[in-house]
Amino acid sequence: MSKRTEKTIVDIAEELQLSVSTVSRALNDHPNISAKTKERVKKTARKLGYRPNALAAGLRNNKSKTIGLIVPRISMFFPATISTIIQNKLQEFGYNLIICQSNDSYEQEVALVNTLYSARVDGLVVSTTLYTSDFSHFDIFRDNNIPLVFFDRVPKDYNVKVIKGDDYRGGYIGTTHLIEKGCKDIVHISGPLTCCLYSDRVAGYKSALQEFKLPFKKSRVFFQELTKENAWQTCEKIFSQKPYPDGIFASNDTTAITISEYCRSINLRVPEDVKIVGYSNDPRTEIVSPPVSSIDQFPGMMGERVVAVLMELINGRQTVGTRYSQEIIPIQLIERQSSAGKVKVGKKKLSLS
Amino acid sequence: MSKRTEKTIVDIAEELQLSVSTVSRALNDHPNISAKTKERVKKTARKLGYRPNALAAGLRNNKSKTIGLIVPRISMFFPATISTIIQNKLQEFGYNLIICQSNDSYEQEVALVNTLYSARVDGLVVSTTLYTSDFSHFDIFRDNNIPLVFFDRVPKDYNVKVIKGDDYRGGYIGTTHLIEKGCKDIVHISGPLTCCLYSDRVAGYKSALQEFKLPFKKSRVFFQELTKENAWQTCEKIFSQKPYPDGIFASNDTTAITISEYCRSINLRVPEDVKIVGYSNDPRTEIVSPPVSSIDQFPGMMGERVVAVLMELINGRQTVGTRYSQEIIPIQLIERQSSAGKVKVGKKKLSLS
DNA sequence: TAATTTAATGCAAACGTTTGCAATAATCCA
DNA sequence: TGGATTATTGCAAACGTTTGCATTAAATTA
Structure with missing residues (x-):
């Protein structure tokens, strides 16, 4: 690294026969500096190609x-x-x-x-x-x-x-949406509970089941890092024995998309045989077939x-x-084809306000 | 912002009755400082919870x-x-x-x-x-x-x-791949030529056409910012009159995916009626239906x-x-279903080395 | 043991910018 | 015109760290 050619406020001060403190104040629009001096200083700074040193200012100012x-x-x-x-x-x-x-x-x-x-x-x-x-x-x-x-x-x-x-409400409406579309046996694929946003979504899922008087089954909830690989493996587990679930609420879209893919691979129709809702409204949910419903987090x-x-x-x-x-x-359900179907007139009308 | 409680090397120096320069050298493993002094200094730094100030070091060191x-x-x-x-x-x-x-x-x-x-x-x-x-x-x-x-x-x-x-070779093999799969009328959707990587890809496209003795048609090349919206509009133009192209080489995957979508919307089969190759091997190319061929850039x-x-x-x-x-x-063609078909035994064997 | 050499540490200044307090200049008022 | 007030600028030090050169301490050699 060769010697720097960078100009400092010392160069400006020398050229104008001013102190460095005046130059600094002028560059920072201090009220005690006259407009005339400010203009002279800024003009000279431009002329000399002066650029401030953020390290120096940061050190001084903390x-x-x-x-x-x-x-x-x-x-x-x-x-x-x-x-x-x-x-x-x-x-x-x-x-x-x-x-x-x-x-x-x-x-x-x-x-x-x-x-x-x-x-x-x-x-x-x-x-x-x-x-x-x-x-x-x-x-x-x-x-x-x-x-x-x-x-x-x-x-x-x-x-x-x-x-x-x-997240609580996201879990709740993701699940109630599936219920109102007719699902009676809903799986929830969650992230690890060390992360509280996933536990909030699980709580919402449970609350929705309770409210619609559907049984909560421990075997219908999975906790894992939400990768494509893990999702595929979980699908293998879920669909290894009947009865299959008719709805799956996933805590991210990567998982939801993978579930959709897995269902296609075993000739399960989405949404006719199993409906899917994901989370985050990732743009990928729109371009896959069928497009996947998801919770938008704005x-x-x-x-x-x-x-x-x-x-x-x-x-x-x-x-x-x-x-x-x-x-x-706030969050909002974005409804797409993966969860399409006749709305079941239920006990509770889904409110999106 | 209240007064800082941060320890500096001055605090370490005082506690050990050493100079700040010795402390600095010890913390930076300078060869002239004894191992004993280094150990004492580092131990005290840990004890005091000392954290270096990167702004100060950066200013001094430039x-x-x-x-x-x-x-x-x-x-x-x-x-x-x-x-x-x-x-x-x-x-x-x-x-x-x-x-x-x-x-x-x-x-x-x-x-x-x-x-x-x-x-x-x-x-x-x-x-x-x-x-x-x-x-x-x-x-x-x-x-x-x-x-x-x-x-x-x-x-x-x-x-x-x-x-x-x-990029030149990317344009070349993206195009020759389509040719060898039987395409005779290939569109290229390029980004703006103000960006040289797109002009290189266009040059590759032209070179492939020339080599396989297919005519270059100015009306078969489009220059635009490669957004989904622009791709949709360009498809409207391309498929507004027959004869339709039988192959499309797009300079990014967003465009390629959109083309595939557009074809589906007008009941054109991909790859049977029109084959598509994109660029960059975005993960989205795998999850759409049909999966889209693309050039991987590593x-x-x-x-x-x-x-x-x-x-x-x-x-x-x-x-x-x-x-x-x-x-x-290097780049590499990743072949997927969007360009699938019988390989036409051509004049030139596609080499992927 | 004294002189020489090597190892280890300290002093002082550098880095570029900002700002409290002091000094100077300009303006206003009696 | 002199004193008081206000406006403008300057001096000096701060910020935390690093390093050239000088000094001191320790080790080696004659």
């Missing part, structure tokens, strides 16, 4: 104007969409975003938290791994009053700002709320001891 | 140990996969990655380049927008000898390190090459004036 984001994987529809919204909104506020992936590994999440702290990010936004149960690695942010927001996959019993989908809205809340935390007054609230983003 | 990455959109399969590989590999080298999206906007790309420069990233990796034709905003990196690598969507006539897929390999090259540039000697080479990542 603010980096950068936000850290940790998601499990950006190749998944939901995190990718939210990341995009968050980055675009933060840019409006003059913040940079560092997007990091934990690859669903607790160890990697811990390392990323430490690295981002060392980089002195001004805030941290996190969707945790499937397996994070000890959240103490986030204490450094909380204890130093650095804004910390969790979304989607969020901690249980950890005092922090949380923004999540209405990632755009969630991303915007994340940034709004983060800005409030950054600009507001927070102290150690503040009690943080939880914010719920 | 290195941030951070790499900037600019891609058009992370929600697209190819950029998301490469970003993931790049981040994972960089972590092995102790580098952070800042992932940014240009949203295919030249203005946003310029702003991102300036912001990343201000953040003093140690290198920059870029896949440009569809419309970037003036690359001068990257001069600041090149002129200051900060490693700069382009991949996939790369500049034409700009002296910089480039890693791209074999994003994993590309991501690894990007990081390897970047490390060479960072650790090597480069000066203003260095001539940079171009590296080609």
Whole structure:
């Protein structure tokens, strides 16, 4: 690396016979600097091709104007969409975003938290791994009053700002929709219960069964990492003996799509023989045949709320001891062919409000 | 923001009655510091919960140990996969990655380049927008000898390190495959020619036609931003009058999948009536019906090459004036049902080596 | 044992920017 | 015109870490 040719505010100050503090104040529109001096300084900065050094400003201010984001994987529809919204909104506020992936590994999440702290990010936004149960690695942010927001996959019993989908209701309406379409024997494929969003969806599933007086059967609920491979294996189990279920509610779309594929492979018709509902409204649900019903979580809205809340935390007054609230983003059933059929006039009319 | 409780190397130095320079050297495993002192220092650092301040080290060293990455959109399969590989590999080298999206906007790309420069990233990796034709905003990196690598969507006539897929050959084999499957009237749907990877694919398409003595028809080639909406509209044009083409080679999978959908909507059978080949081997090509043939670009390999090259540039000697080479990542046709059919024994055997 | 060489550590300054308090200049008022 | 007030700018230090050169301590050699 050869010697830098970069101009600093010292160069501007020398050219204009001003102090560096005046130059700094002029570049930052300080009210005590005259308009005339501001104009001279900015003109010279442009002329010299001056570019600020964010490391220096960050060190002095103890603010980096950068936000850290940790998601499990950006190749998944939901995190990718939210990341995009968050980055675009933060840019409006003059913040940079560092997007990091934990690859669903607790160890990697811990390392990323430490690295981002060392980089002195001004805030941290996190969707945790499937397996994070000890959240103490986030204490450094909380204890130093650095804004910390969790979304989607969020901690249980950890005092922090949380923004999540209405997972309980998602499980409830995903299931009641199947019931109202005539299903009497519904399987639920859930993620691992170490992650509370899946347990909320299971609770909603159970609640719907109860309400429609259908029996809850432990053997009809599966807990697994929601990959295509696991979904295929679970289908092999489910359809290894009769009676087959007539409805399946899956906690992600990858699983729902795979179930549909498996049914086709054993000549089970979807939706005539078995109806399917997925979760997240991944665009893939539209392009497969038959298109798959799914619960939309409005990632755009969630991303915007994340940034709004983060800005409030950054600009507001927070102290150690503040009690943080939880914010719920609505969900909505998107009905497609995988669950099509005559609506059974039931005891309870499905309300989508 | 209340007063920081963060420990610095000054605290460690005081506790051990050492100078800060010794503490710094010990923490960085400098050969001149005794093993005993190193151990004492590291133990005290752990005891005090010391965490380095990357802004300070970066300012002093003029290195941030951070790499900037600019891609058009992370929600697209190819950029998301490469970003993931790049981040994972960089972590092995102790580098952070800042992932940014240009949203295919030249203005946003310029702003991102300036912001990343201000953040003093140690290198920059870029896949440009569809419309970037003036690359001068990257001069600041090149002129200051900060490693700069382009991949996939790369500049034409700009002296910089480039890693791209074999787009010419991709166009060639995508087309010859259709020819050997019996197609005689092949449409090519290309992206905008402002982006050289599409013009390379068009050249491959033309070359294949020529080689098999099929006529090139200007009306059989379309240039557009490769969205689902544009693909649908182009299909409306193509199939608005007979004779219909019997093969379509599309420059991305979104377009190929949409074409398949359109054909179904007008009761054209795929592959019997019209065969389709896409580009990038997006996972969606496997789950649609019929599964779509596509050109695989090996994003994993590309991501690894990007990081390897970047490390060479960072650790090597480069000066203003260095001539940079171009590296080609192989491609491979992935044959699926959308282009299935009897192989026509042709003049030229398709070689996939 | 003294001189020489090697090992280990310390001092002071660098990095670029920002800001509290002091100093200076300009303006207003009696 | 002199004093008071306001506007504008400058000085010096801060931020946390690293490193060239100097100094000191320890080890080796004659």
